[in-house]
Amino acid sequence: MTIKNTNILIIGAGPAGIFTAYELIEKGYEGKITLIEKGVSIDKRHCPKDKTGICVNCKPYCHITTGFSGAGAFSDGKLSLVTEVGGDLPSHSGASKVQGFIDYTDQIYLKFGADEKIEGIENTAEIKEIRRKAISASLKLVDCPIRHLGTEKAQEIYLDLQNYLLENEVDIHFGTLAEDFIIEAGAIKGAIITDSKSKKNSVKLMADQVIVATGRKGSDWLFHMCQKHGINQVAGPIDIGVRVEVRNEVMESVNNVLYESKLIGYPNPFGDKVRTFCQNPGGFVSQENYDEGIAIVNGHSYKELKSNNTNLAILSSHHFTEPFNQPTEYGKMTAKLVNMLGNGAILVQRYGDILEGKRTWQHELDRSNVTPTLKDAVAGDLTSSLPYRTMTNILNFIEALDKVVPGFASRETLLYGPEIKFYSNRITLNDNFETNIKGLYALGDSSGWTRGLMMASAMGVMMGRYLVEKK
Ligand SMILES: Cc1cc2nc3c(=O)[nH]c(=O)nc-3n(C[C@H](O)[C@H](O)[C@H](O)COP(=O)(O)OP(=O)(O)OC[C@H]3O[C@@H](n4cnc5c(N)ncnc54)[C@H](O)[C@@H]3O)c2cc1C
Numbered sequence: 001m002t003i004k005n006t007n008i009l010i011i012g013a014g015p016a017g018i019f020t021a022y023e024l025i026e027k028g029y030e031g032k033i034t035l036i037e038k039g040v041s042i043d044k045r046h047c048p049k050d051k052t053g054i055c056v057n058c059k060p061y062c063h064i065t066t067g068f069s070g071a072g073a074f075s076d077g078k079l080s081l082v083t084e085v086g087g088d089l090p091s092h093s094g095a096s097k098v099q100g101f102i103d104y105t106d107q108i109y110l111k112f113g114a115d116e117k118i119e120g121i122e123n124t125a126e127i128k129e130i131r132r133k134a135i136s137a138s139l140k141l142v143d144c145p146i147r148h149l150g151t152e153k154a155q156e157i158y159l160d161l162q163n164y165l166l167e168n169e170v171d172i173h174f175g176t177l178a179e180d181f182i183i184e185a186g187a188i189k190g191a192i193i194t195d196s197k198s199k200k201n202s203v204k205l206m207a208d209q210v211i212v213a214t215g216r217k218g219s220d221w222l223f224h225m226c227q228k229h230g231i232n233q234v235a236g237p238i239d240i241g242v243r244v245e246v247r248n249e250v251m252e253s254v255n256n257v258l259y260e261s262k263l264i265g266y267p268n269p270f271g272d273k274v275r276t277f278c279q280n281p282g283g284f285v286s287q288e289n290y291d292e293g294i295a296i297v298n299g300h301s302y303k304e305l306k307s308n309n310t311n312l313a314i315l316s317s318h319h320f321t322e323p324f325n326q327p328t329e330y331g332k333m334t335a336k337l338v339n340m341l342g343n344g345a346i347l348v349q350r351y352g353d354i355l356e357g358k359r360t361w362q363h364e365l366d367r368s369n370v371t372p373t374l375k376d377a378v379a380g381d382l383t384s385s386l387p388y389r390t391m392t393n394i395l396n397f398i399e400a401l402d403k404v405v406p407g408f409a410s411r412e413t414l415l416y417g418p419e420i421k422f423y424s425n426r427i428t429l430n431d432n433f434e435t436n437i438k439g440l441y442a443l444g445d446s447s448g449w450t451r452g453l454m455m456a457s458a459m460g461v462m463m464g465r466y467l468v469e470k471k
Contacts, residue, residue: 003173007031007466009191009207011178012161013039014070015457016444017213018161019105023464025168032205035165036176038196039067042159046073049287060197062289068174069158070215071445072453076280076300077149077157078260079454080187081106081118084146085262086452087445092429101458106147108461110159112164112467119146119259126257130404134263137403141260150303178221181210183229187438210437211463212444213456216422217290220328222446223425232436236448238327239421240334240390241274241315242299242382243285244398247370250407251310255281261312263404267396270389274397277313277421282306285374285416287346294335297346297374297416307373313419314401316393331420337385338418347385347418348377351398352411357383368412382417421451432466433459 008024010017013035021033038061039045045067048056065071083090083098090098110116120143127141133142149157165174177196181191182204214222226233249460254261264275270342284300290296320327338347349360350368359381365372383391394415402409426448433441443463444456 003034003176003193003203003205004032004171005190005206006034006171007208008033008068008211009209010035010211010213011191011445012070012213012218012444013037013068013172013216014071014213014215014444016215016450016460016463017211018069018158018165019108019457020211020213020443020464020467021165021170021459022108022161022462024468025165025170026469027463028072028341028467031208032171034171034173034205036173036178036193036205037068038175038177038299039063039312040174042068042073042155042162042329045073054059057289057293060387064286064288065215065217069154071217072156073155074151074300076278076283077151077154077453079106079109079114079147079149081145081454082143084142086455087450089449089455092449093431093462098455098458101462102454103324104452105458105461106436108430109147109149109157109457110408112160113153114147114157115153117147121145126253129255130258133404137263137400139263139400139404140346142264144260144262144350146260148259148303149302152181152191153303178214181225181229181437181440182206183437183440188440209441209467211441212446213443213460216445216451219422219425219446219448220291222427222428222442223328226425226427229437231440233425233448234428235320235325235327237319238331239315239317240331240386241313241417241419242386242417243299243311243313243416244396245285245309245311245370245373245416246408246410248282248308248310250410251281251405254405255310263396263401265400267393267400270393272389272393273317274393275315277315279310279312281310281428283309283311283313283373285372285377287374292332293344294332295339295344296335297377297419309370309373311373314394314397315419315421316390320388328422328425331422334385334387335418335420338382341380341385342378344375346377346416347380347382347466348372348374348414348416349382350378350411351393351409351413351415354383354415370414372414374416377416382415386417432470433463
């Protein structure tokens with residue numbers, strides 16, 4: 001492996017890393033920029049499931065979450081255009097500053113071909129009615145304008161961004177994994193990197209500044225780096241829940257006026273925050289594979305190809321108190337338990353079966369109005385594996401949601417599990433995203449401060465802007 005020493009080393013080519021490099025170029029940074037990514041370039045990313053119909057557990061990495069554009073490539077490409085959605089960066093940097101960068105970043109997506117249309121800002125009379133129903137069910141409807149790229153378009157946009165970075169001499173190395181940091185006397189000096197497949201021939205890559213943007217999947221590695229090098233971090237929450245799937249007809253009244261209905265509640269008896277997330281009208285339930293063989297459910301939608309169903313996540317936030325400080329491990333153990341009951345696959349259960357205290361059988365799904373869009377999900381029993389607190393929160397939330405969307409709590413409504421959002425450790429950052437190690441910065445989902453495409457992208461832009469202005 002031959003990589004020359006550099007001025008700025010960016011680890012991870014997800015939206016946060018990409019937009020850092022983009023903004024550095026745009027604002028005329030003259031130093032050398034190196035971007036390393038453990039996956040492949042976007043044009044080589046293919047999920048075999050498109051052909052095989054089932055997940056083949058790609059090794060060494062899942063193409064859905066790894067490679068140029070990170071978890072963004074196969075994502076649904078929904079850009080949330082307000083600060084209330086996509087992470088806690090506003091509480092770090094101030095809502096109005098972050099909003100300014102979201103608006104700026106949105107213009108970049110438009111420049112690279114994003115759809116001009118913004119969903120979720122029309123039909124105010126109908127939205128008022130949904131809000132009225134939500135209030136009477138003790139739920140809060142969050143306003144969120146969305147720019148929907150769609151999975152196919154998102155890939156085109158990120159391909160153009162990849163070409164733009166290459167044309168502007170960003171030194172991009174795919175299949176290259178950061179193993180460790182090189183830190184001397186409290187300051188970053190570079191990173192130890194290696195070939196991500198063979199994991200042989202580690203080399204030292206020296207850099208003046210290192211930006212870590214390794215995403216949700218890289219947060220475990222970063223957690224260990226923080227422990228090893230004394231980088232300050234605090235335990236964050238973890239969101240555990242299910243992906244719910246209903247017929248489009250049930251969700252029509254909401255889908256037609258709000259592309260994404262973001263509802264939040266604090267159901268009894270625990271009063272935990274429970275919310276809807278990532279709603280996909282006409283969409284498809286999907287599976288993501290994490291290292292350690294963990295299968296997690298997700299959902300996406302295509303611009304053209306549509307199903308008869310709408311899916312959305314219902315997530316329950318868990319905040320742990322002392323002495324426990326390993327939320328990620330808690331999430332993984334929960335996922336493993338659900339996977340174990342599904343023989344390694346995603347479990348699916350009908351809502352009515354949960355209320356009746358029985359598992360779901362495949363033949364019951366076969367005769368249902370709601371045909372599962374995740375074909376390899378295994379019919380079974382989520383209640384035997386999800387924690388009591390999570391399950392209670394989800395069921396009570398579904399009952400409340402039924403008042404806003406009649407039919408949502410129908411017997412045939414499908415619940416897939418586990419859906420887990422790992423954003424546990426939150427790196428302690430100064431105003432410029434610098435850690436307590438001089439010259440080492442953390443960004444995006446791996447920093448614990450974002451959890452969405454737009455906020456991770458905007459944080460990347462903020463990073464790039466700071467590094468140029470600082471010079
Ligand atoms: C299926 C799916 C659908 C989603 N849909 C949406 C959506 O519609 N809207 C939305 O706002 N958000 C969505 N998200 C979330 C969104 O994709 C992420 O919030 C966003 O991609 C985070 O950007 P990031 O740059 O911080 O990290 P990532 O996109 O995760 O990128 C991190 C990159 O770092 C690389 N990496 C990790 N460790 C190392 C290492 N040690 N060395 C080198 N490289 C490394 C990874 O391979 C990866 O490419 C979705 C996520 C998934 C998985």
